[in-house]
Amino acid sequence: MKRLLIFFTILLAFFSTETQIFAEQTSWTSETNLTKKIDRVSLVTVNGKIYSLGGHDANKFYDTIDVYDPETKTWTQKGKLPTVRGTVSAAVYDGKIYITGGEPINRRLDIYDTVTNEWKQGTPFPKDLAGYAAQFVNGKLLVIGGFNMYNNASADVYEYDPSTDTWTAKASLSTPRRYTTSALVDGKVYVIGGANDSKGLLSSIEEYDPQTNKWTTKSPMSTPRHGLTAAVLNNEIYVIGGNTAATKVSGPATDEVEKYNPKTDTWSTVPSMPTARGLLSAVSLNNAIYVAGGSNSSNYYSVFEKYTPGDNGTSPSQPGDPGTSQPDNPVGDRAILVVTMTTGMEKEFDLSIKEVNDFISWYEGKQAGTGSASYAINKHDNNKGPFSSRKDYMLYDRILTFEVSEYSR
Known part of the structure; x- marks a missing residue:
């Protein structure tokens, strides 16, 4: 009996440990709170830091810019917006933050240089706008949907070219939507959810191909909502939270999280916030x-929460796995990656397909204005001398082109 008790005690400890490990691997954790309780704030990342722009509480809109350092877990105030602002979708390109319209309703285009801490104005948006989605694609800013009156969802899509400071109308959404969200994966933009004047809350998703200037309807998420947000990990789109009552802008809200895989056009559930x-x-x-x-x-939050998937944002390193940034029709389990620098120098690396795909994901993310300025490539068997490892840090703005040649061992 005593031996049996010891066995069950060990077994219980084992399962408790396993449960704890799983919780640590796939979990939501609390980071340092925002400096105030607000909604309608906009987050962007620049050079490894997170910028929190504007926002709104029960009484007013804000003009504050706060910067979060994930290493020190601290917020620092950095300047102010030119005007109080909320309900915008800020976007980043070449180290600059672009903010269009917003609440209080306006059509301003403000451009913030994060290095000089200076603002300048671009050509205003063609009309007043807020509650839209925005993404940089191939160096141009897409502004999608939104509203200019609280019961007037828009299907309009405009493209801004920073090099010419001009706006151009593009193909419209098939469904007008406001308080929507978007994500960029493999050069295509996905606009998700929102609210529509005749249809109410939306669960639909539309894919935009900038090469053809066409929208395609994809499989909807399970729960219609507006005021939601989205982020991309490993070329999959995590759709987070949102409001579940069509007649109330600020609530009630959900803690639901769904994940969309553009390659398979399928949805799966993720642990709730x-x-x-x-x-x-x-x-x-x-x-x-x-x-x-x-x-x-009526409740506003300063909470700042972090989600870490169990595989740290990567799927199994198998060729052709739909959750990774695989090249079309992979033909091997390894590849030679040749990176040509702006100086004309070529750097060659013998890597696994997963390592190549991780590099491509970083490059495409940086092209869209997110992610770190450098990327470390493990040199593996190219290590020389008495070193345990050697890494080559690639700078995004120093890369001219790269080539991938796949093979099997």
Whole structure:
């Protein structure tokens, strides 16, 4: 009997440990709170830091810019917006933050240089706008949907070219939507959820191909909502929170999280957020997703929560796995990656397909304005001398082109 008791004690300890390990691997954790309780804030990442822009509480909109350092877990105030602002979808390109319109309703285009801490104005958006989605694609800013009156969802899509400071109308959404969200994967933009004047809350998703200037309807998420947010990890889109009542902008809200795989056009569930909220914002950084602020009915939040998937944002390293950034029709389990620098120098690496795909994911993310400025490539068998490892740090703005040649061992 004593031996049996010891066995069950060990078994219980084993399962407790296993449960704890799983919770640590796939979990939501609390980071340092925002400096105030707000919703309608916008998050972006620049050079490994998270910028929180503007926001709104029960009484007013804000003009603050706060910067979060994930290493020190501290917020620092950095300047102010030119005007109080909320309900925007800020976007980053070449180290600059672009903010269009927003609440209070306006059509301004403000451009913030994060290095000089200076603002300048671009050509205003063609009309007043807020509650839209925005993404940089191939060096141009897409502004999608939104509203200019609270019961007037838009299907309009405009493209801004920073090099010419001009706006151009593009193909419209098939469904007008406001308080929507978007994500960029493999050069295509996905616009998700929102609200529509005749259809109410939306669960639909539309894919935009900038090469053809066409929208395609994809498989909908399970729960219609607006005031939601999205972030990308490993070329999969995590759709987070949102409001679940069509007639109430700020609540009630959900803690639900769904994940969309563009390659397979399928959805799967993800552990819910600790705090149910809508009109929130999220970004991905260092294989994790950070979610800030939001509201639920009359409650406003300063919570700043981090989601870390069990595989740290990567799927199994098998060729052709739909969750990874695989090249079309992979033909091997390894590849020679040749990177040509702007100086004309070529650097060659013998890598696994997974390592190549991770590099491509970083490059495409940086092209879209997210992620770190450098990427470390393990030199593996090219190590020389008495070193345990050697890494080559590639700088995004020093890369001219790269070539991938796949093979099997």
